[in-house]
Amino acid sequence: MTIEGNSSPISNRRLRLGMVGGGQGSFIGAVHRIAARLDDRFELVAGALSSDAARAKSSAVELHIAEDRAYTDFREMAKMEAAREDGIDVVSIVTPNNMHFEPAKAFLEAGINVICDKPMTLNSDEARELISIVEQSGKKFALTHNYTGYPMARQARQMIAEGALGKIRVVQVEYPQDWLTTKQEGGDNKQANWRTDPKQSGAGGCIGDIGTHAYNLANFVTGLKPTEICAELTAFVEGRLLDDNAQIMMRYENGARGMLWSSQVAPGNENGLRLRVYGEKAGLEWSQEDPNYLLFSPFGEQPRHITRGGAGNLPIAEAGTRIPPGHPEGYLEGFANIYSDIADMIISDADTLVPNVHDGLDGLKFIEAAVSSSQQGALWTPID
Amino acid sequence: MTIEGNSSPISNRRLRLGMVGGGQGSFIGAVHRIAARLDDRFELVAGALSSDAARAKSSAVELHIAEDRAYTDFREMAKMEAAREDGIDVVSIVTPNNMHFEPAKAFLEAGINVICDKPMTLNSDEARELISIVEQSGKKFALTHNYTGYPMARQARQMIAEGALGKIRVVQVEYPQDWLTTKQEGGDNKQANWRTDPKQSGAGGCIGDIGTHAYNLANFVTGLKPTEICAELTAFVEGRLLDDNAQIMMRYENGARGMLWSSQVAPGNENGLRLRVYGEKAGLEWSQEDPNYLLFSPFGEQPRHITRGGAGNLPIAEAGTRIPPGHPEGYLEGFANIYSDIADMIISDADTLVPNVHDGLDGLKFIEAAVSSSQQGALWTPID
């Protein structure tokens, strides 16, 4: 292990990072920056932080970005940075969903690697086009389904891949929140406004915002993808334009069966992403709100706690661990694991677990199948 | 409060109890007897404990039943007990599902009150006929959906009825177990044998055995009944004749949406009945494996623990509480609350929360709708 960070970089060169979006008032922009900083492998040097010129400037000043690299237009930024010798290695796109595709395209075509927030695009057509663009560019594209960065989620994935559960039968995943229990949109709540606006979010509300996380995590951990789903999307709050509750049943090719529930109107739930997987031989349970533990229950034996950094951790979990067991790591450290992997990908072309443009398309296909199923009265609908 | 027990009986007369089924090798028979004894309001005095004459006798001896009241035939028992001056007040029917209807009919027609295990009958036709029989008999009929006997489940029901959650939006109920993860039937495991046998269990396996408990509890607590469901029933273990996993989506008349999962192939789950209900104003969560606590989360406020016997208990919860908070009561005490209520019903015609013959029909309609939905590929199917 090297002196710093969560993995074994072959180089300690700090990558030059740019950011699109994430100016004052953004939630996820600050999260990306902390994640990028945490293992000291990135340096934020450029940004188109806001489409509002004044806000873009003042945000940049706060973030130590030089004046000449504080852009107001992402296309300009892509062009200028590509032209500099010390131009950015990679850009993070942290805008609302409707502003993912165009910036991603611009930077990739300028030869700059891209980190993009999820859902990847507004719809699957854009997603398919983006796959082509990525492939033509030869650059890296990473999608921040950040929950896959938690060491215990990766431990679970690896255990399942190695057969610890036997053939998977049942997948139960859920992601309840409560912050949209009452009408939050239509006023000053910037987060609520764009996340409930079809123009900015696309066809999915809750299903796109957090349902895709649940879906992605279940696929990531089990190594399985559903072939068809039956989805009931509901907007409980009066006047809300997008779903705030999604209940879905899933069928897998191997015969496994799943349920997915995501909600933003479930009082008492903060960020309750939880995955349970059951196979012929054992069960595994993990909860994002208590992320340092994994419950492993071989059938007929005593259930045991696997703890981040503790006994029985596989190398993939150890690699994403900075501090000893009992010293809780959390959301930001999991997010930082994604960023550190991206650094490895860019510097050394490393093979990592970071979600990519294909996972991004999977997410859009899931949203679209769910919306379509629901519009037909919750009929079984193939994903594809 | 009186000196004994969990409620305020107007009389301390012990009811004379008979039992059909529950001989050596039975699980639920012993549970019923403990429940009946716990508050000292019943005395077991007669039984048709087994159709095997020798076993019926030896079981009776063990249970202090007089020789002349150890029957081998339930019809004989009904006739004889009805004729005695000191005949039984009530009979408990604790046989497999296919042996519920006939005994119930026999005792009711003999003028004897009936306690019956769930699911109530083999199918909804029998259930409808039993409703008529109960009504004609004028006797009490109690169905042991015992989880409704837990004080915190009753507290939850009452809180919802009083509007603590506002209008209900989301109902999430689940009941995972793991004991049938591998093939247990076909050998000595009497419990596994009959519970996986359509002839004895009816059309539902897991859905009938424990799914009905989950369904009943959700209806009991919320005061709502689904109007249609979409059910995916699966038999994962090779050669199993009935479902061992059930995933169901539910629609309610008031617009609420629900999910129900029951499984007997989920390793690490012992008896994980859990209910979560979310309304416009608050959420409530309760788990059978930790039954002395209720989590109540008013939107925007700090979640709080309501503890059996502790602050904020409503009279309906206090009535089913024997010992102070922190002294855990469990499954048997919850079951005993049902029995104590039955004593009140019989002695004083008291209005209680004990599930009745109509709840029994609801359960059968649920099983049948689920089986029908599943057979059609999990189509939405009305309950009725």
Place this chain on the structure above:
Amino acid sequence: MTIEGNSSPISNRRLRLGMVGGGQGSFIGAVHRIAARLDDRFELVAGALSSDAARAKSSAVELHIAEDRAYTDFREMAKMEAAREDGIDVVSIVTPNNMHFEPAKAFLEAGINVICDKPMTLNSDEARELISIVEQSGKKFALTHNYTGYPMARQARQMIAEGALGKIRVVQVEYPQDWLTTKQEGGDNKQANWRTDPKQSGAGGCIGDIGTHAYNLANFVTGLKPTEICAELTAFVEGRLLDDNAQIMMRYENGARGMLWSSQVAPGNENGLRLRVYGEKAGLEWSQEDPNYLLFSPFGEQPRHITRGGAGNLPIAEAGTRIPPGHPEGYLEGFANIYSDIADMIISDADTLVPNVHDGLDGLKFIEAAVSSSQQGALWTPID
């Protein structure tokens, strides 16, 4: 296994039980009666339920005790019952502490087995005298340190005896409650009144009422007894005559070190008896409020849950288990295990784990050493 109950009685003869104390208004009397009934091995037939004649009568009527066996004087009861052919086999003494010794003596000398609540006597002199009386009588004497009846406490004891932890190093036991946080005594609260009254409780308040439970449990599970202790007893509530908080350090002969905390003024704690034991090889943790689980942590391995009725249960735990894992048993079932063991002791002279008259003396010596230590400013004080 036989048809009923938690153990394998060689006989199903119901023992005839008498009770001293436990009339209307008693808490622990009802608990003893439920515990006695639960496995159907006792029948309450006589009682001196109150020193108040009217209350003694009305209590007896409620409890189905025949008029001629409803006594107002325990000496009379001992004499009369001893003389009857159908006299009681055993008496339960459930009075305040100052009324344990004389009734115990009377019944033992009349040749009647005794079950006695804890602490056993008012002081160690009485306790020593009682040992002689028991020995001379040749009768059984059981002390209801009921927490030793929990299957997982017994599992822990057996695992330690078999060396699962290696040599014990550290014992941490605690028993916090909160019900005496404010002044409850001096009014209608009968429980508070006698438990804070030195005349009825003896020299210890909290230390006697619940500290002795913690002490007994730690000794029971570890198989060790401290040789000296350093105790700080405090009465925090103004005007309270006995301690309501006890903090104690303990030294064991084998070099192990322990801490014991009991409190009745710790808001938020209901009945928080909890034991943690650490040895050279592993640790064990158990909590009374979540009694169906035992956490076993071999050093360097994944901690695992041992669950009542589940994988890895030793015969001593299985013997005290009525229902499958996940069906919670609680306080009353643990208490009932003590009663069932007593039945075995009386009927078949069985060797059981039930605390006896020597454990009772241990408890008194502990109280007295603690009080003495505290009065000297918390000096180290030998137990003996």
Place this chain on the structure above:
Amino acid sequence: MTIEGNSSPISNRRLRLGMVGGGQGSFIGAVHRIAARLDDRFELVAGALSSDAARAKSSAVELHIAEDRAYTDFREMAKMEAAREDGIDVVSIVTPNNMHFEPAKAFLEAGINVICDKPMTLNSDEARELISIVEQSGKKFALTHNYTGYPMARQARQMIAEGALGKIRVVQVEYPQDWLTTKQEGGDNKQANWRTDPKQSGAGGCIGDIGTHAYNLANFVTGLKPTEICAELTAFVEGRLLDDNAQIMMRYENGARGMLWSSQVAPGNENGLRLRVYGEKAGLEWSQEDPNYLLFSPFGEQPRHITRGGAGNLPIAEAGTRIPPGHPEGYLEGFANIYSDIADMIISDADTLVPNVHDGLDGLKFIEAAVSSSQQGALWTPID
């Protein structure tokens, strides 16, 4: 709120940070660096990372420290940095305990602010001298009792200060670990080697390493300091030179009573720092391994969860919160709060909660009183 970080800096100037110790193989050095980076308020520019010249160089290279600022001698570093116009604003001292005092002195006397790991010095004499040095220097001195940086620990402190618990009666604090259950020292385990070596650690082993954290946290949260203690320190592992288990009773001036347990030989415990405080009106409980929650139990009311970022957070807790409730923050974020506060102290002379040189002396007095008490057979010993 500003765009970044956990507080509202009046300036976004990044402080220039130096480090003494923390080269390859250090645990806590990396933690300090992550904490410093997390809110982007420090830039590591100089270091005397190791006394081994080669290791000092290679460590510096890895950490992007310029060659001319990679020192091998802390005195040289202090002198040179003080002389540079762009010299460091503050130095972090992350060496073993015996190497705290001299570096701290050197930097303070060179006019450079100091961040120092705990325990502050080898003994209280050094600590007292350091107080003088700090006072004469006029510079800031911060001690990284990092657990005080957790938002919920600060919330607890503020609630108690505002009277939410009433007068404090009972303080129960514990800090069990298990990593020294067997002999780890004497080989390659650098952490074990110095932490069990009196020459490097001072008179306390476990009591100094983690007992001081527990002590500091209890004082921080309650606002109380014990006046005398009774301590039993034990070295359970054969040949170990310092205690690996400490059990302590504490008396407070206001009459409160406390217990403190710290251990490094308690299998199954990872980093179990836990504090419980009980007053006349309420109780508060917090656990470092589940740090985003605080249990608040007003006497006679339902216990409630206060969750970081959730309802009822006081400004002091909100200030240390980066992400919404349900997105767990952990050890590194708590540590980073300390660093951000230090930035505020240095830049704007802000008043913060960061432990200072006086807290450092308190820690040493505690260690010395504990060692002295224990050496006398665990006699009550004043702290001072």
